[in-house]
Amino acid sequence: MGHATSQRIETLPAPLQGIVQTIFDWIPLGILVVLWEFASGTFVAESILPPPTIVLSRIVELIVTGDVFSHLFISLFRITVGLGLSILVGVLLGIGMARSKPVENFFDIFLSMTYPIPKTALVPLAILWLGVGTETAILIVFLACLLPVVLNAYNAANDVNQSLVWAAQMMGTSERAMLFKVVFPATIPEIMTGIRQAVPIAFVALVSAELIASNQGMGYLILTSGQIGNYPRMFANIVIISAVAFVAVRGFEEARNRVLVWT
Amino acid sequence: MDGRVTISELEKVYGEGPERTKAIDDLSFDVEGGEFVSVVGPSGCGKSTLLYLIAGFLDTTSGTIAVDGEPISGPGTDRGVVFQDYALFPWRTVFENVTYGLEESGVPKEERQTTAQKYIDLVDLDGFEDKYPKELSGGMKQRVGIARTLAYEPKILLMDEPFGALDQPLREALQDQLIDIWDDLGKTIVFITHDVEEAVYLSERVLIMTRHPGTKKTVTEIDLDRSGSREDIVTSDAFAQYKNAVWKSLHEETQTEVTL
Incomplete structure (x- = not known):
């Protein structure tokens, strides 16, 4: 077909x-x-499944009045910081684990143990430590995104072609410079794959955290719209955050393809 | 002439305990400065191991390898390897691959560019400076590999079956190009191959290694009149005789392999 x-x-x-x-x-x-x-209005009651035309008019309303933007911006800020931290820490940790046995031994057990835990299950604990708000959301996004970044960086840094390392060695690259000259660039495609996996996870984690522990953000907006029974507005916010997540993923893919012209 | 390689009582053992295997045993061999030597042997005879030991990538178990009388300790810019799998940096363009060694030795930018261009021209890759390795054919990649290694001007070229993955016409073209480069630049070349014809065609001497553990079996001097064309050389009686001699010696080793 x-x-x-x-x-x-x-x-x-x-x-x-x-x-x-x-x-x-x-x-x-x-x-x-x-x-x-x-x-909507035939098989399912319009009150619990508002039709797309109404949802669309609410989306327009939310945008025209500007009501959505403060929430959207705070959500995007949390995502950017949480994801950014996870990339920074994840790349360092992944490459560090691949290149140093003690580092690997030390962190391996934590990663293996935290791997199967849904990171959103840690929201109540995060509230206890950081309170309701931005810090908790950032922590949850960071934790949820960390593993895909670490694992991809770790596997790639472990698999760097031995002849590339030898080639650099014979041309005078020291063991220390090897990290920046060979290991890191050779790992970039897989780091990008890790980030590509982490972007949608970041949105999942963010909205989950905001549904529970926030007075701002898209998750909060979705929850409160539902609580007051304004379902068209709830749907409108769900559609907005979905569209933003979609654009973020596509935008990242586009940027990745430009960075990785050599692959 | 500089670029002499002296190998004395070389031994290389991999692994420990029951895993212990001897790859190279009691190998002594000298390569003169400026000489072209090929190393042939049955697969698993440790010929690549020998090359990586000379390169300094691997440590010897016992015995020494010296360059111009100085025992080596690890890789050095006096030796340059051309790898079977090219080992180009995929994130660097052709030009950036060729300048890598010069960057590492701290050569100023302008000089880097002239030197790199010179060697890119030498291997006929002008016009491809800004391409990435993935955009090149196997033969072009290996020419970049050769240019990259020549660019930082090592005295000794160590080549690990560099044309093994290429088809026959391309192999022949690159063999002739390599001979021209050797004539022009006067490097010492140690060339690993499993192709008897290639070894005889290219080298002044062929070292034939025994099968497992690898050591020196015979050394055949190749004294060919190389003034003519490839056709003149490969169809000459002398060429056939050398080829037969090397083939027979090598065949005895592969026979042992079969009866074992």
């Missing part, structure tokens, strides 16, 4: 191909929205 479609697309002039492909990509979502519009 997909094959037949793409073959037909190939017969179109080049500039049209991209546009047509994009339309095809969005058709499933379009179908879902139409079904949703149809189901």
Whole structure:
């Protein structure tokens, strides 16, 4: 089916191909929205499943009045700091573990033990230590994103091609400089893969933390809209944060492809 | 002439206890400065190990390797390796790969660029300076590998089956290019190969190694008139005789392998 479609697309002039492909990509979502519009008020009561047209008007309202922005910005700030910290610590830890046996032995047990724990289960504990608000959200995002970054960096730094290290050695690169000259650049593609895995996880962790432990942010907005029974507004906020997460993932992929021209 | 390699009573053992295997046993061999020596042997004879020992990547178990009388201790810029898998830095362009060694030795930028360009031109890669390794064919990658190693001007080139992954016409072209480079630059070359014809065609002497543990079996001097074309050389009687001699000696070793 997909094959037949793409073959037909190939017969179109080049500039049209991209546009047509994009339309095809969005058709499933379009179908879902139409079904949703149809189901709302027929199979499901409109009060608990507001139709997309109403949700859309609420989205416009939230944007025009600017009500959403302060919450959106605080959420994005928390994500940026939490994810940024996880990248910084994760890369250092991953490469450190791969290059030094004592570092590996010391941290391995923590990572193995924390791996299966859903990081959102730590929200109550984080509230106890850091209170309700930004610090707790950042901590949860940081913890949730840390593992994919560490594991990808660690595996890649362990697998650096021996001949690359030898090649640098024969040209005079010292053991210390090897980290920056060879190990780190060789690890960048996998670090990018780790971050790509961490971006959606960051949104999951953030919204979960904000649902429980925040007086601001998109998670808080979703929760409070629901609590006061304003379901169109709840849906509108869910759609907004989903769209932002989608753009973040696509934006990161685009940036990654530009950085990794050499792979 | 500089670039003499002296190998005395070399022994290399991998592993310990029951895992212990002797890769190289009691190998003594000298390579003169400016000489082109090929090393052939059955697979697993430790010929690559020998090369990495000379490069200083691996430590000897006993015995010594000296360059111009100085025992080596680890890798050094007096020796340059050309790797079988090219070992180019994929995140660096062709030009940046070739300048790497010069950066590491602290050569000023302008001089780096002239030197790098000189060696890129030497291996016929002008126009490809800004390409990344992934954009190059195998033969081009190995030419970058050669240019990168030549650029920091080591006295000794250590080549580990550098053309092993390439098809026949390309191999021959690169072999001829290597001979030209050797004629021009007068480096000492130690060339690992499993291809008898390649060894005879390129070298002044061929060291044939025994199978496991590897040691010196025979050394064949190749005294060919190299003034003619490739066709003149490979179709000559002398070439056939050398090839047969090396092949026979090597074949005895591979025979042992089969009967074992």
